[in-house]
Amino acid sequence: MTRLAAIDRRARCVALLVSTTLMAGTLGAQAAPTAATVRAASAAAAESPTTSFTADLGYVATSGNTRVSTVNFGERIVHSRGFWRFEQTLGIIYGENDGVENANLLRAGLGAQYALRPWVSLATGALYDRNRFAGIARRTEEYLGLVFRVHQSARDTLRVETGASLTQQQGVDGLANNFPAARAAAWYKRTFGASAFFLQTLEAIPNLEVREDYRINSESALVAPLSQKVAIKLGYIVRFDNLPEAGFFSTDRIFTSGLQVSF
Numbered sequence: 001m002t003r004l005a006a007i008d009r010r011a012r013c014v015a016l017l018v019s020t021t022l023m024a025g026t027l028g029a030q031a032a033p034t035a036a037t038v039r040a041a042s043a044a045a046a047e048s049p050t051t052s053f054t055a056d057l058g059y060v061a062t063s064g065n066t067r068v069s070t071v072n073f074g075e076r077i078v079h080s081r082g083f084w085r086f087e088q089t090l091g092i093i094y095g096e097n098d099g100v101e102n103a104n105l106l107r108a109g110l111g112a113q114y115a116l117r118p119w120v121s122l123a124t125g126a127l128y129d130r131n132r133f134a135g136i137a138r139r140t141e142e143y144l145g146l147v148f149r150v151h152q153s154a155r156d157t158l159r160v161e162t163g164a165s166l167t168q169q170q171g172v173d174g175l176a177n178n179f180p181a182a183r184a185a186a187w188y189k190r191t192f193g194a195s196a197f198f199l200q201t202l203e204a205i206p207n208l209e210v211r212e213d214y215r216i217n218s219e220s221a222l223v224a225p226l227s228q229k230v231a232i233k234l235g236y237i238v239r240f241d242n243l244p245e246a247g248f249f250s251t252d253r254i255f256t257s258g259l260q261v262s263f
Contacts, residue, residue, distance in 0.1 A: 058258025070095040135245025161185040195225040213243040
């Protein structure tokens with residue numbers, strides 16, 4: 001790629017991120033505050049800061065004729081203060097078969113949201129993931145976008161996200177691939193009874209330079225409480241890459257089960 005083409009690509013990346021920010025400002029300016037939204041925003045600002053912690057842990061091991069061990073761990077910290085909401089996540093899946101590593105997936109993220117209105121927030125953050133068994137030595141993403149609270153009731157919550165990101169990716173073959181991408185996501189939660197719930201997330205990330213290169217990630221989870229702080233969690237994750245690294249499959253499917261602890 002020539003130096004001129006690289007500069008042009010970076011300029012388009014910056015323009016995309018700036019346009020997303022300007023769109024957020026336009027939405028904020030156009031949505032005239034009503035008495036109800038002002039009261040809700042003031043109440044949010046007056047609330048005391050809150051912090052929550054959730055950890056998931058699952059482990060399977062066999063011995064004898066077959067020696068297989070698999071562990072999955074995840075944690076999530078959310079801190080809310082006034083109009084701000086900060087989130088940190090970490091997920092690890094590791095497995096061995098007869099002492100030979102056959103799964104090693106890591107995903108981590110930091111994010112922040114600022115409430116422009118009770119129903120829309122500006123979101124930014126960074127993500128990191130590694131999955132050598134899918135050909136990815138490392139991948140980092142910085143994103144900027146909007147989060148819309150489409151529906152919220154006692155039992156159902158639906159949010160959608162839209163925005164743009166910059167991706168820096170390196171395959172296990174050492175080849176680097178840096179590109180701008182769009183991002184669209186949906187988050188749905190259905191609560192049963194007091195604490196049990198079903199959670200579904202869906203994320204689409206198309207490469208803005210190569211039409212055939214796009215990723216789709218989804219997670220389905222069912223959580224049933226054993227006590228106020230401990231629950232059983234079943235999860236099913238699908239990670240699809242329409243243009244995978246050479247020699248690797250396009251789809252990874254991961255089923256997890258274990259305990260969830262919340263504070």
